Amino acid sequence: MSDTLLEVRNLRIDGTVRPPGERPKDINIVEGVSLTLAPGRVMGLIGESGAGKSTVGLSTLRYGRGGLRLSGEIWLNGRNIQTISPGQLRDLRGREVTYVSQSAAASFNPSIRLMDQVIEATVLHKIMSRSEAQKRAVELFGALSLPEPESIGSRYPHQVSGGQLQRVMTAMALCPKPDLIVFDEPTTALDVTTQIDVLAAIKTAIQHTGVAALYITHDLAVVAQVSDEILVLRHGKMVEHGAVQQIIEAPKEEYTRALVSAHSIPHEEQAATDNPVLRLEDITASYEGKIQVLTDVTAEIHPGQTLAVVGESGSGKSTLARVVTGLLPPEKGRVLFDDQPLPPALADRSLEQLRELQMIYQMADVAMNPRQTVATIIGRPLEMYFGIRGAEKRRRVIELLDQIEMGENFIDRYPAELSGGQKQRVCIARSLAAKPRMIICDEVTSALDPLVANGILKLLLNLQTEEGVAYMFITHDLATVEAISDSIAVMYQGRLVRYGPKTEVLTPPFDDYTDLLLSSVPELRLGWLEGVVQNRKMESAGF
Amino acid sequence: MIRMAAQRIALGCMLLVAASVLIFAGTQILPGDVAQSILGRSATPESLASLREELGLNKPAVQRYLDWLLAFLSGDLGTALSNGKDIGESVAGRLGNTLFLAGWAAAFSVPLAIFLGLLSVRYQDRTPDRMISGLSLASISLPEFFIGYLLIYFLAVKLQWFPSVATLNADMPLGEKLRTIALPVMVLTMVVLAHMMRMTRAAILNVMQSAYIETAELKGLTPFNVIRKHAFPNAIAPIVNVVMINLAYLVVGVVVVEVIFVYPGMGQYMVDHVSKRDVPVVQACGTIFAAVYIGLNLVADLVSIISNPRLRHPK
Numbered sequence: 001m002s003d004t005l006l007e008v009r010n011l012r013i014d015g016t017v018r019p020p021g022e023r024p025k026d027i028n029i030v031e032g033v034s035l036t037l038a039p040g041r042v043m044g045l046i047g048e049s050g051a052g053k054s055t056v057g058l059s060t061l062r063y064g065r066g067g068l069r070l071s072g073e074i075w076l077n078g079r080n081i082q083t084i085s086p087g088q089l090r091d092l093r094g095r096e097v098t099y100v101s102q103s104a105a106a107s108f109n110p111s112i113r114l115m116d117q118v119i120e121a122t123v124l125h126k127i128m129s130r131s132e133a134q135k136r137a138v139e140l141f142g143a144l145s146l147p148e149p150e151s152i153g154s155r156y157p158h159q160v161s162g163g164q165l166q167r168v169m170t171a172m173a174l175c176p177k178p179d180l181i182v183f184d185e186p187t188t189a190l191d192v193t194t195q196i197d198v199l200a201a202i203k204t205a206i207q208h209t210g211v212a213a214l215y216i217t218h219d220l221a222v223v224a225q226v227s228d229e230i231l232v233l234r235h236g237k238m239v240e241h242g243a244v245q246q247i248i249e250a251p252k253e254e255y256t257r258a259l260v261s262a263h264s265i266p267h268e269e270q271a272a273t274d275n276p277v278l279r280l281e282d283i284t285a286s287y288e289g290k291i292q293v294l295t296d297v298t299a300e301i302h303p304g305q306t307l308a309v310v311g312e313s314g315s316g317k318s319t320l321a322r323v324v325t326g327l328l329p330p331e332k333g334r335v336l337f338d339d340q341p342l343p344p345a346l347a348d349r350s351l352e353q354l355r356e357l358q359m360i361y362q363m364a365d366v367a368m369n370p371r372q373t374v375a376t377i378i379g380r381p382l383e384m385y386f387g388i389r390g391a392e393k394r395r396r397v398i399e400l401l402d403q404i405e406m407g408e409n410f411i412d413r414y415p416a417e418l419s420g421g422q423k424q425r426v427c428i429a430r431s432l433a434a435k436p437r438m439i440i441c442d443e444v445t446s447a448l449d450p451l452v453a454n455g456i457l458k459l460l461l462n463l464q465t466e467e468g469v470a471y472m473f474i475t476h477d478l479a480t481v482e483a484i485s486d487s488i489a490v491m492y493q494g495r496l497v498r499y500g501p502k503t504e505v506l507t508p509p510f511d512d513y514t515d516l517l518l519s520s521v522p523e524l525r526l527g528w529l530e531g532v533v534q535n536r537k538m539e540s541a542g543f
Numbered sequence: 544m545i546r547m548a549a550q551r552i553a554l555g556c557m558l559l560v561a562a563s564v565l566i567f568a569g570t571q572i573l574p575g576d577v578a579q580s581i582l583g584r585s586a587t588p589e590s591l592a593s594l595r596e597e598l599g600l601n602k603p604a605v606q607r608y609l610d611w612l613l614a615f616l617s618g619d620l621g622t623a624l625s626n627g628k629d630i631g632e633s634v635a636g637r638l639g640n641t642l643f644l645a646g647w648a649a650a651f652s653v654p655l656a657i658f659l660g661l662l663s664v665r666y667q668d669r670t671p672d673r674m675i676s677g678l679s680l681a682s683i684s685l686p687e688f689f690i691g692y693l694l695i696y697f698l699a700v701k702l703q704w705f706p707s708v709a710t711l712n713a714d715m716p717l718g719e720k721l722r723t724i725a726l727p728v729m730v731l732t733m734v735v736l737a738h739m740m741r742m743t744r745a746a747i748l749n750v751m752q753s754a755y756i757e758t759a760e761l762k763g764l765t766p767f768n769v770i771r772k773h774a775f776p777n778a779i780a781p782i783v784n785v786v787m788i789n790l791a792y793l794v795v796g797v798v799v800v801e802v803i804f805v806y807p808g809m810g811q812y813m814v815d816h817v818s819k820r821d822v823p824v825v826q827a828c829g830t831i832f833a834a835v836y837i838g839l840n841l842v843a844d845l846v847s848i849i850s851n852p853r854l855r856h857p858k
Binding site: 058061063065089090091092093094095098099101103106107108109110111112117120121124125155156158159 | 753754755757758759760761762763764765773776777850852853856
């Protein structure tokens with residue numbers, strides 16, 4: 001075997017966009033990317049969304065999503081795969097190179113049993129007989145610590161959890177004994193406590209099989225745990241390439257340095273004042289009286305401060321926001337605003353009460369009417385709450401745009417003409433336009449790239465200082481919590497398991513769940529994953 | 544899943560009863576009555592009254608409906624008021640003819656539509672796809688009587704390949720029968736083809752956007768196998784749905800075609816008796832049509848329930 005498995009030379013990827021009503025135009029997605037990978041090595045590809053990470057990853061299978069055109073040379077196992085025939089290409093896919101996608105839930109065929117999908121490529125390429133492949137799959141299920149490895153293959157995709165499905169997909173990629181696996185954000189869609197298991201399983205599998213891998217992610221802390229080297233991409237071009245240690249400890253480029261320090265926003269916790277702006281008293285809520293989602297939640301938020309509500313998906317965080325906004329009247333308990341009880345149901349609240357409590361959502365895309373301009377979107381609350389119209393309204397909108405650091409030239413754009421971060425800023429401006437006392441931020445940075453999210457967090461903190469607005473900040477990202485909050489509420493299965501000022505909540509001794517949650521947050525440090533996994537093994541062994 | 548299926552079936556039955564009520568109510572609203580149309584110009588007030596008495600037209604509407612419903616359920620469709628013949632017998636022959644025509648039209652159009660749909664997906668946005676779409680849309684855009692007369696003009700009158708009048712009788716051999724109904728089958732196929740083809744294409748294309756199709760492509764499957772193994776099974780529900788709607792149309796909506804080709808089917812039978820104000824016949828035909836329509840859609844619903852792995856294999 002030679003010492004080079006994969007060599008990409010001067011890769012260029014172009015696409016064609018067809019905006020409705022305009023001539024199709026060519027755009028360049030990736031340019032001048034070159035990399036070499038030795039057998040058994042793991043290279044991390046890192047960058048923001050749109051940096052071309054997945055596109056580069058898929059190019060090793062000569063696959064271009066949506067008709068992307070690849071040019072340049074891609075040498076795999078000693079031949080340029082750009083020049084092979086379609087038949088030879090099909091033979092390469094699923095035999096030499098396999099792919100693990102971000103969303104295993106979407107990447108499995110819902111109407112075929114897992115086992116048949118896992119061994120499909122292995123049997124198709126006649127690498128093993130059906131029964132041998134099944135035996136290997138069961139072994140892999142076991143190696144990836146899936147429950148009931150003997151029988152899990154007979155289930156359908158919807159019958160296993162997201163984290164398990166992601167491991168089944170890893171087994172599917174490993175089954176044909178490929179030379180290279182492309183992992184495309186395999187843990188991004190998972191909860192932080194699930195992510196660590198999948199990450200550990202992937203790392204073990206890579207070590208045991210000696211397969212080479214391209215590991216694509218936007219999370220530097222994650223990629224540092226599994227890779228030997230890292231390639232930083234931005235706008236389709238290479239920014240920096242080096243060993244993991246060099247990249248995280250001594251980054252050379254400005255952009256890499258920004259990525260490495262993305263989460264370090266200093267924020268001093270403020271002491272609670274006497275009069276909370278919002279107080280939740282023994283809130284218990286359920287959907288249609290059947291599934292109880294919240295049990296006895298009591299918390300308060302002080303003027304100009306931030307309460308972070310953290311927990312996994314399904315812990316009841318967003319339901320809490322629905323109770324506060326009146327979308328879901330609680331079964332028991334009260335919501336007090338400035339010591340006055342708020343009517344439980346949205347319809348019974350006065351315009352003034354509605355104005356003082358605003359909301360920003362995770363998906364800025366769908367929270368705005370795509371057929372309205374920024375001026376209309378931000379101007380609407382001005383008109384509704386204050387009756388401001390015409391030139392005065394436009395002047396206020398421009399003021400707000402300045403506040404969110406965007407400026408006047410965005411005023412007549414449509415949401416589709418804004419980037420993800422800009423959309424979220426417009427949503428912030430819209431909620432600020434109402435001059436609220438409190439804003440509920442529901443996972444507002446989760447869909448954004450780290451650097452963009454960072455900008456949004458800084459903006460929110462600045463606005464808090466300027467306007468004295470309080471935030472209820474719902475998130476699953478503990479790093480964000482540290483950056484922004486004054487007090488923290490940790491939720492698990494609808495209950496508050498830990499609640500108090502930030503420093504108190506984040507200082508040991510921890511309860512079991514908070515400990516699990518905190519220790520699962522990937523840290524940008526070599527050997528972190530092994531350390532955590534080792535600790536947990538020792539604990540579960542009774543040490 | 545069994546509960547859902549049972550629910551569907553119960554709903555279907557309720558719908559059928561509701562439809563029969565509507566049909567009955569509709570025939571009541573029609574101006575004039577059967578006694579008047581039987582007697583025509585010789586009608587005197589006395590003869591009208593006695594004929595109405597004899598035909599049971601003086602009973603309250605609700606009672607007449609219930610009498611009819613009970614008889615219908617026990618298989619007695621009643622006698623036609625206009626000619627005194629047993630409706631069940633007349634309908635049996637007519638319904639057989641209609642099903643014969645619809646069945647052959649379906650036998651050609653369904654496989655053809657699905658095949659063309661698959662072909663369109665395989666060659667999406669390329670010449671074969673454009674041609675298939677263009678031709679089938681053109682054929683659906685023309686009214687069926689127009690297509691019918693076009694075919695009669697070219698294939699029957701000019702080329703004399705097929706007879707222009709589709710008079711069927713029971714003792715014809717099968718080959719002869721098929722030649723006789725060739726033209727109406729062609730018209731019906733052209734009318735339903737486009738709808739089914741477009742829906743098959745859309746349903747599969749919709750599935751082709753899924754991430755699991757990409758997974759299959761990246762495993763090295765051939766394009767055809769990707770469609771056959773991974774796309775088609777997940778597109779079955781919408782395809783069966785549109786096929787059933789079109790099958791129902793083939794049975795229920797053939798009136799115009801039957802009239803053009805003077806085909807002795809249900810449609811003509813019903814139209815004839817509507818003009819004679821023969822309420823029992825119209826009711827019987829209408830109810831049978833409703834039953835076919837509801838039954839086929841019920842089948843589509845059941846197939847989509849069965850083909851959904853989430854319902855078939857709950858957590």
